Structure formats: C-alpha cells, structure tokens
Amino acid sequence: MNEVLKTISQRSSIRAYTAKKLTDAEIKALITAGLQAPTARNMQEVHISVIDGDNPILKEIDTQCKLTMLKAAPDDETKAKIESNPNNFYYNAPTVLILSADKDFKWSKLDAGITVQNIALAAQSMKLGSLIIGIIDDVMRGEKKDYFAKLLKFPDDHEFAIAVAVGHRATEKEPHEIDFDKSVSFI
Ligand SMILES: Cc1cc2nc3c(=O)[nH]c(=O)nc-3n(C[C@H](O)[C@H](O)[C@H](O)COP(=O)(O)O)c2cc1C
Numbered sequence: 560m561n562e563v564l565k566t567i568s569q570r571s572s573i574r575a576y577t578a579k580k581l582t583d584a585e586i587k588a589l590i591t592a593g594l595q596a597p598t599a600r601n602m603q604e605v606h607i608s609v610i611d612g613d614n615p616i617l618k619e620i621d622t623q624c625k626l627t628m629l630k631a632a633p634d635d636e637t638k639a640k641i642e643s644n645p646n647n648f649y650y651n652a653p654t655v656l657i658l659s660a661d662k663d664f665k666w667s668k669l670d671a672g673i674t675v676q677n678i679a680l681a682a683q684s685m686k687l688g689s690l691i692i693g694i695i696d697d698v699m700r701g702e703k704k705d706y707f708a709k710l711l712k713f714p715d716d717h718e719f720a721i722a723v724a725v726g727h728r729a730t731e732k733e734p735h736e737i738d739f740d741k742s743v744s745f746i
Contacts, residue, residue, distance in 0.1 A: 566684045571734045573688030576652045576726035580611075585685060586654060589725060592681035593656070596674040599666035605658055605674045605720065608711040612653040612726070616710055621647040623698045631697075648694050652724030655692075659708070659717040671720030678723050688728035693721060 560568070581589075590607050598604060610617060625641060632638045649655045658675055660667035675691055682689040699707055699719030708718070 562684070566680055568734060570679055570683040570689070571732040572690045573726075573728050573730065573732060574646070574650045574690060575728070575730040576650060576688065576724070577729045578651075578653065579727045580653045581687070581725065585687070588685065589654075589656070589678050589681050593658075593674045593678040596670070596677040598670040598673075599664075602661070602664060602666070602670070604661040604664050604667060604717075605671050606660065606714050606717055607674075608657040608659065608713065610655045610657060610711070612649065612651060612655065616707075617647070617649060617655060619710075620695055620698060620707065621649075623701075623703060624648055624695050627697050627701060648692055649722075649724040650690060652688075652690065652726040654725050655722060656725065657711055657722045658720045659711070659713040660720045661716055662718040663716060668720055675721045675723050678725070682723075682725045687725055688730075690724045691721060692724060695719070695722060 586609060590609065593605070593607055594603070596605070625644075628641050629638055632641060656675075656678060658671045660671045664670075679689040679691060696719060704718070713719075
C-alpha cells in the first residue's frame, strides 16, 4: 500500500490528547495542507482560524454549546448526560482550527469538508491525532453568531463551516469498519 493510502486507512477520530503543544512548523504544515485542498471554481473561500487550546474563547464556545444542548434536550435523562459529560468539545486538544466559508457560495460547505479532511490526513501523516468537530454548529449559528464570528476573525460574509482539533494522541482508536455492500454499487 502506498503512503497516501496507508495514511487514509489509518486515520481515526481521537478524543484524548496529551498537553504537548504543536510546534509552529506543525501548525504551518497543517494549515498549508488545508489550503492546498481543491475548491469549486478555485474560489479558495475557506478561512482557517487557528486557536491555541488554552485560549478562553474555546471554553466560552464550550459553555455555550452545553447550554444550547441543554435547552434542546428532550428529557431529563439527556440533560443529566450532558451535565455529567466531563469532556469539552475539543477534548483538550492543544490546537483547534475553526473553518469558516463564504455564506453565499453554493459550494462552501463541500469545500470546507475537503479542506478539513486534508488537515486530518496531514495530521495522521505527521503522527498526530485529530477530531473533526461539527457539534458547535448550533452555537456558531445561534444568537451569539456575530459575537463568535468577530472573536474568531471570520472574514466578512463568512460563517462557521466545520472545526478540527489536532494534537498528540493520549489514546489510540481503530479506524471505523467499512461495508462495501451497503455503500457501493457497481453499475
Ligand atoms: C462532519 C463531521 C462532524 C463531526 N463532528 C463530531 C463532533 O462534533 N464530535 C465528535 O466527537 N466527533 C465528530 N465527528 C467524528 C465522527 O464521529 C467520526 O468521524 C465517526 O464516528 C467515524 O469514526 P472515525 O473518524 O474514527 O473513523 C465528526 C465527523 C464529521 C465527518
């Protein structure tokens, strides 16, 4: 198997990280891989906000995320689960990248998805762990949308697309199983 296929096959979502910070060179390699992703019409409309894991902005987003989930919880059991969850949305990763993209461009979400996967695969190839994060979507589109967009320096007319946490793994996880019969048809 070649290196690209090996990297793709070995990537998995990591939900525990050591406290070790990423180096500037590692962060640069990750964002470069992200920006090298193809975009529709080569618009390159995806923007990456790089946030250190210690930045209080992350705690603020996490608190808002839990409040939003509590509000939407259908029953007490779900509420108790949310309240007792000891994890934050980025599992204490040392670096979080929040991707935003032009809200009026038809392909923004898809472009951001390709960008985030490039970052996740780059992380895997660098022996780092990553987690793609969508759970903050409701918060980033909720009542504090403009406030967070400003704090995260989204360019004008951009909105949240997806996020990714990256760091040194404190746990291993097997890649997910795949099911050719369910997922593929040869015509
Ligand atoms: C668009 C998208 C959003 C996701 N959002 C979250 C999230 O908010 N929190 C989380 O723990 N995992 C999230 N994941 C990770 C998925 O749960 C994970 O990719 C899936 O369970 C398959 O596991 P694997 O990545 O280890 O193969 C997300 C994945 C994708 C593609």
